[in-house]
Amino acid sequence: MNNSLLWRATKAVFVREVRSELRSRQALNAVALFAVCSIVAVSIGLGPLNRSAELPLIHAALVWIVLLFAAFTALARVFVVEEEQRTAAALRLAAPVHAVYLGKLLFNLVLLVALTLLVAVLAVVLLRMQVKAPTAFAVMLAAGSLGLVTGTTLIAAIIARASSRSTLFAVLSFPLLIPLLVTAVRGTALALAGAGWDRCLAPIQTLLAYAVAMFVTSLFLFATVWED
């Protein structure tokens, strides 16, 4: 298959996902509600936190925990819905394998970026999170989100036909995501504390390397997962 056909099919899968989501609002509503509820509950539960050296680390951990569980809620849906509504066979017969993966990966990325923006704004407003290095913070969140999406989209395809999908998704994703989360939390804490690029660059590179490794692995494995 040539690249223009692959791109056309990928775009079609992505646009179809966006259109379906805008009409059903299932994933959007679920993640937005989860994000708002989590941050509000944490802000009420913790109250005003004292300024300390650990505060950026606590804020970073809270942000990534909310992102992780919201991702568990939403990112598996792209494949689960195909199986639940039994549209997977029609898609399997018509669409190139890699176009399915890339289209759904792009959709998950857009969804997670929107969710990340929402969580970041809520954390700044409700948790009074101070961002001393905004550019590094944004890049860290973007790189972490990319890693989270590449790490979970393949797992979503694997668990879509299982009966206990939610449990299985968390069980399979969690070990895979631990290195990403540890790096993302530490890197985000550095950005919140205002560390310079010399210190922020290493976690960003690690997050991007993780995303690239997961992306390449997924491209190799997805055909087997999708076809079998």
Add this chain to the structure above:
Amino acid sequence: MDAIELTDISIDYGARRVLSHLTLRLERGMVMVITGQNGSGKSSLLRVLAGLQRPSTGHVGCVTGTQAVLPADARQDIGWMAPDLMLYRELTGRENLRFFADVRGVDIPDAAIVALLDRVGLQGRADDLLATYSSGMTHRLRYAYALLHRPSLLLLDEPSVMLDERGHALLEEVVATQRLHGITVIATNDPREQRFADTLVRLEGVV
């Protein structure tokens, strides 16, 4: 695609064998009708021919000239419809067909999509959501999905199960047209559809 060759095809579900050692060849222009009781493997055989399921033994070859490829590698040339084939309920009929045309890389103008919807009896419903279609209309859209890319191999599973009398006329027209340029395989127990058969296959073999 000039022909399909089935060689020693068996289909098992666990310990139960539903289809045993089927071997046959179908040439362009032929219609094969598969009959058999419920659970006999008719739909499974169609899924094998579509490349959506692997046979337990044997293989299927889609033959073009002197080359034979697996159905999974010839999907651009295969059209399949079945009662359990679901399309996107949150999209309109037109959007569904446009989506499947785009992922297949089929260049088809919007007017041709509307014409195809008209052909399968969905005049004036192109811009209605699939969720608002009746079961019969949904089944007609499955015809459009299967015919969209003018496949050489057309697989019809229970093609008239949800259709009215006009639907039967649609099936006749589709089979007659397909006979001109490709192969048709129909899985059915409806006696009216068995008359299309050049080759009639029951569970245990070719009759």
